Amino acid sequence: MQRQLHLFVYVSFLFIGIASAQTIKVGIVDYPPHINFIENIEEDKAYRYVDRVLKGIYAEVEFIRYSREDGIAEIEKGRIDLLLPLTLVNNNLRHLTKPLFRMVPGLCFKKENFIPILSASHRLKNLTIGVLPGTPILPIVKAAGADLHMLKKTDSLRRGIEMLLTDEYKAFYHPNPMEVYHDKNPLSKTLACSKFLGYPSGVYIAVKEDMDAKAYQSIDRAFSRALEISSYEQYFWESN
Amino acid sequence: MKKTLALLLFLFFNSCFAQVSNPELFIRDISKIFTASMYHIFKNQTLINQKGGDKDSLFGEKFIEDIKRTYKQQHHHIFPEKNSRLQALLLKTMVEVMEENRTLINDDALEFKGLIPAIFAFQVSEKLSRKGVGIKIKFTNMVGSVRNPLNLPDAWETNAMNGFKESKLKPLFDDTSLMNGLPSYRYFLPMKLDKLCLSCHGKPSDNPLNKGRASSEYTHIDMTGFVMENWTLASFAGGLSITIYKKDLLELEELCKGNYISSFTCHFFSLE
Numbered sequence: 001m002q003r004q005l006h007l008f009v010y011v012s013f014l015f016i017g018i019a020s021a022q023t024i025k026v027g028i029v030d031y032p033p034h035i036n037f038i039e040n041i042e043e044d045k046a047y048r049y050v051d052r053v054l055k056g057i058y059a060e061v062e063f064i065r066y067s068r069e070d071g072i073a074e075i076e077k078g079r080i081d082l083l084l085p086l087t088l089v090n091n092n093l094r095h096l097t098k099p100l101f102r103m104v105p106g107l108c109f110k111k112e113n114f115i116p117i118l119s120a121s122h123r124l125k126n127l128t129i130g131v132l133p134g135t136p137i138l139p140i141v142k143a144a145g146a147d148l149h150m151l152k153k154t155d156s157l158r159r160g161i162e163m164l165l166t167d168e169y170k171a172f173y174h175p176n177p178m179e180v181y182h183d184k185n186p187l188s189k190t191l192a193c194s195k196f197l198g199y200p201s202g203v204y205i206a207v208k209e210d211m212d213a214k215a216y217q218s219i220d221r222a223f224s225r226a227l228e229i230s231s232y233e234q235y236f237w238e239s240n
Numbered sequence: 241m242k243k244t245l246a247l248l249l250f251l252f253f254n255s256c257f258a259q260v261s262n263p264e265l266f267i268r269d270i271s272k273i274f275t276a277s278m279y280h281i282f283k284n285q286t287l288i289n290q291k292g293g294d295k296d297s298l299f300g301e302k303f304i305e306d307i308k309r310t311y312k313q314q315h316h317h318i319f320p321e322k323n324s325r326l327q328a329l330l331l332k333t334m335v336e337v338m339e340e341n342r343t344l345i346n347d348d349a350l351e352f353k354g355l356i357p358a359i360f361a362f363q364v365s366e367k368l369s370r371k372g373v374g375i376k377i378k379f380t381n382m383v384g385s386v387r388n389p390l391n392l393p394d395a396w397e398t399n400a401m402n403g404f405k406e407s408k409l410k411p412l413f414d415d416t417s418l419m420n421g422l423p424s425y426r427y428f429l430p431m432k433l434d435k436l437c438l439s440c441h442g443k444p445s446d447n448p449l450n451k452g453r454a455s456s457e458y459t460h461i462d463m464t465g466f467v468m469e470n471w472t473l474a475s476f477a478g479g480l481s482i483t484i485y486k487k488d489l490l491e492l493e494e495l496c497k498g499n500y501i502s503s504f505t506c507h508f509f510s511l512e
Contacts, residue, residue, distance in 0.1 A: 101370075102370050104366075111347070111349040111350060114350055115465065116350070116352060116353060116354020116355075116464070116465075117354045117356075117359060117464045117465055117466075119387065119388040119389075119390070120387075120464060120465030120466050122465075123465050178340070181343055181344075182343050183342070183343050183346075188343055188347075192344070192347055192349070192350055194354065197359065197362045197363060197366060197390075198362065198366065198388075198390040200366065200370065231370075231371060233370060233371065234371060
């Protein structure tokens with residue numbers, strides 16, 4: 001752990017030499033446990049990792065909190081430079097080459113309906129499953145004959161979970177169920193989630209469309225190098 | 241300050257890229273560590289699934305110590321003291337996987353958590369791959385005997401398993417094969433079925449869910465949700481397939497020459 005931290009600090013030192021005098025505006029969206037709006041986000045691992053890499057390039061890094069929808073609207077209008085963490089679902093946002101980290105989709109259940117191993121896909125047949133709008137569904141779920149219900153856009157996560165709790169859905173499809181099923185979430189007392197192992201997808205840092213090529217390259221290279229030396233996932237687990 | 245950090249980097253580089261002189265022995269060691277961890281998960285199903293109780297031994301250093309003990313019991317020699325980079329990474333990844341499952345393991349409302357050896361193996365292998373470590377570990381078997389389609393055998397594994405019918409389950413090492421187009425070391429360790437395996441893969445009478453039921457009321461579905469295979473202790477159980485990219489056992493200099501890592505990383509690690 002010490003070694004990795006030294007490496008990381010050293011990377012920051014290397015980048016300080018080429019830091020620009022400019023400020024970069026970074027939109028962040030709630031993404032527990034990586035970014036958790038309930039707590040002090042300056043302590044969150046994704047915040048710290050991104051802050052360190054960007055401070056090697058920019059004199060000032062300004063973080064602005066958004067809901068996912070507002071953040072996407074802001075970056076599409078070019079009012080912020082970066083937006084993270086983001087699964088690039090149903091949008092064509094420009095993004096950095098490498099994902100910041102990867103996540104595995106899964107299902108959340110009321111505990112009494114829990115299916116622990118989702119590769120037993122025959123158990124999904126006719127199961128009523130709520131789905132967040134814009135979430136790509138794994139072919140294994142469709143092939144299993146699950147009864148999929150796409151939620152409406154507004155406040156979809158909260159409504160989806162409510163419908164799960166009232167038994168209108170037997171399961172809730174989540175792009176990263178571990179955001180729901182963790183010790184800090186009181187819902188974990190009622191719900192349990194399992195993952196579709198073997199089907200990871202990337203979580204990216206989106207970039208505003210009109211960012212000039214030089215700035216994009218500089219940020220993209222900095223993140224590629226940092227991820228190569230000490231991946232965010234390693235950083236997340238080692239600093240826990 | 242910079243000099244101290246550069247010195248630390250140099251030491252780190254030396255420890256990271258220590259040469260592996262005998263890849264066959266090395267990959268065999270990896271398989272032994274892995275089977276010890278699987279057996280440990282197997283042995284601890286009661287602890288994993290029980291309500292409450294002290295589950296500390298499933299996490300962190302205690303977990304590693306227990307794996308080392310299991311290793312010693314299984315293989316009758318002590319755990320390799322001088323860990324290579326990959327061995328250390330493997331152990332660390334196992335601890336991380338258990339940590340990621342902490343909420344599940346401590347969830348007293350669930351009777352069966354599903355953290356069985358095959359799932360643990362899958363999670364460890366997936367995590368290693370997400371870290372960019374060129375080591376792939378999977379449980380596989382002949383087509384028709386694999387529960388998870390993601391564990392279906394490739395051509396090399398099918399050939400290896402066909403060969404075992406004549407070779408009486410002797411492990412196979414191959415240093416001439418490719419994986420995803422990259423030169424790789426491959427190893428296949430055929431697994432023997434243990435009595436415990438039959439509670440899921442055996443006959444309905446082996447299924448703990450059928451305990452106390454009349455045979456006419458037996459379920460053919462095991463506790464993981466799959467149809468039981470009706471295997472016996474004599475059945476072929478497939479095996480553990482391990483692939484390591486050759487580049488991941490190379491010295492830094494060779495990695496740089498072969499363009500396996502970026503010129504930046506080469507430069508970074510060679511700073512004095």
